[in-house]
Amino acid sequence: MVSIASWNIRGLNRIPKQQEVHEVVVSNRLSVFAILESHVALSKLNNVCNSVFPHWSWTSNSNMCAIGTRIILGLDPSVAQLMVVTATDQVVHCLLSFHCGKKFYVSFVYAANYYIQCRQLWRDLYVHKQFVGDHPWTIMGDFNASLSLEESTASSSNVTIAMREFQECVDAINMADVNYSGLHYSWNQRPNSKTGILKKIDRVMANDMFIGDFPDAYVIFQPYRISDHSPMVLKLPDVSGSKPKPFKFGNFVVHNEAFQKVVKDGWGVEVHGHLMFRVVKRVRLMKKAFRKLMWSKGNIHDRVTKLRAELDSTQVLLDVNPDSVPLRLAEKNKLQEFNEALIEEERFLKQKAKVEWLRVGDSNCSYFHKVVKGRKNRNHIHAIFDNNDNVVEGDGVANVFTQHYEQFLGMAANYDSIDDPDSLFTSRISSVKAVHMVRPITSQEVRKAMFNIGR
Structure with a gap:
């Protein structure tokens, strides 16, 4: 299995944050790691990266940034090769090739805070889509905008300009979220007051070709730890080698x-x-x-x-x-x-x-x-929490389900006998209402329902 991660660390100059990044690399056995919002100056970049990524290759978009390095990419050269196609201050487009022969395009994003500045990012993604064509492509990073109102705990009922333009970009480049588990809200705002805001502004998306080549790919959003953003780890089981397929009757x-x-x-x-x-x-x-x-x-x-x-x-x-x-x-x-x-x-x-x-x-x-x-x-369960709140992945998922139901179905329980089964149902509908519930659906009802779906 190959793992690729992205994390908005909000500063990498301090030793504790460098140690946390190294811990994420080791615990997830990462092959590629994108660090966002590093705040590392160009003069210190080499020392910091050699400390965080020992024996790894690394690159960045520091030449495109006015203040500090926005995106740093680390790569384990024993697993894959990374070629930077193009880069701006908000995105680095790469071609990732594995030694097993598989390859795909990957874009690491750190969007600007202001929606007007993000418009250049949306244009860059659309242009890159024309370059990628029919090849597999995935995008991961901090987009600084949600796709829907349900992805925020704020009580606002209005779709912002940033959300609308982000959705238009996603529709234009034909992307969809990769199946994920773990935390739903990837960003945790910690204001001085007691009312904080949780949002999903970090995500991993892919096109249809990527899902076709890597159907078992999934993402885990891990706890924030010392940052206010969740590390997201993209798992690619198909890259490590093919497993024997179970028999399926057609x-x-x-x-x-x-x-x-x-x-x-x-x-x-x-x-x-x-x-x-x-x-x-x-x-x-x-x-x-x-x-x-x-x-x-x-x-x-x-x-x-x-x-x-x-x-x-x-x-x-x-x-x-x-x-x-x-x-x-x-x-x-x-x-x-x-x-x-x-x-x-x-x-x-x-x-x-x-x-x-x-x-x-x-x-x-x-x-x-x-x-x-x-x-x-979407229907495949790639990771699950066991009874001890430990994340179990891969083949261990089936064992967790088996152990749960062995314990659940094997437990003896006391129950009261029911002498009168009709007493369970105290409320009943009339026969007229029952017939009304199964009445034939008219063409007008179908038309009205279809036209009320929205965009």
């Missing part, structure tokens, strides 16, 4: 002509032992045959692409030679194969995404594939 296999025979042959194998053991053993024996059925025609998506190209070529040739009987037969066969492949792909995607609107023909649009990847990323 429902589209049941439509294969050989499916019935495979089940019949597998269930006919003689197995001795307990009834449940015999069932499980036979199901396991059929896994290999099911895998063979699933991949007998190759990758589902690649097959659709290949057949689409072959069908196009055949139809072009038929247009040149409309009287050719062999071409007409070939076009008919290719069209049939292509339609069958489309149906198989649709069945596979429907099972994977569980999206009901697939039935109306959205199976092959790019938006649908983005939903599949985004749903998988």
Whole structure:
């Protein structure tokens, strides 16, 4: 697993803060670390970085800053290589390449406090999006603005100019938050009065290509400690190496002509032992045959692409030679194969995404594939707190759930018998109201609901 972190430390000149930064590096086994708002002068930058990042490579945007260094980047050269594409006083755009061959663009942001100054940052991000194109890209750092009113404990009900322009930028560059856990509010204002303000102004976002290449990526927002900002650690399990994938049964296999025979042959194998053991053993024996059925025609998506190209070529040739009987037969066969492949792909995607609107023909649009990847990323639990409030990640998450339910379901409890079950329900609705609740939905109601959703 590779870990990349960003932290607004609010000054790195003092020894205690340097020690805390080093502690974050060691405890999270970081490979890349961005320190924001370091306040380190250019003349002292070399000594401070060598103290914080021993045996690491580092760079900064000090040449772009009027007072102090705003962004310092540290890198473990034994894990990856970092190439700075461009830099300003508010952002450093980089290309991060790992020794395993994977690479992606990453931008470390420390936005200005005033929204007018932030406009240059939003323009820089939009320009960089054109440069990145269809490659994976992630952005992490302090944006000094929230995306919604729910991301602040302040009682304001007005969307500020900074929030609106930040949201417009996120929409323009097509970014979304990476699945995260830990603290929700990443910034803690500590005024002299008792009424403090908590906000989420630090975040990690990524484009669709990044989520597609790193579907198991997640972020942990850790406690503030000596800063007023939360350190955010981006975890990339996919970079460290591939793990064996569990067997997943594709429902589209049941439509294969050989499916019935495979089940019949597998269930006919003689197995001795307990009834449940015999069932499980036979199901396991059929896994290999099911895998063979699933991949007998190759990758589902690649097959659709290949057949689409072959069908196009055949139809072009038929247009040149409309009287050719062999071409007409070939076009008919290719069209049939292509339609069958489309149906198989649709069945596979429907099972994977569980999206009901697939039935109306959205199976092959790019938006649908983005939903599949985004749903998988959001629904995966990457980290959890155990009973001792310790953060457990990776394979240990399943053990925490198992231990919890073993204890919960294994506990004996006293309960009172219920002689009259109807006494549990003291309030009942009339039959007229009950029928009204399940009345048919009209087209006007659907239209009104859709138009009331907002932007």
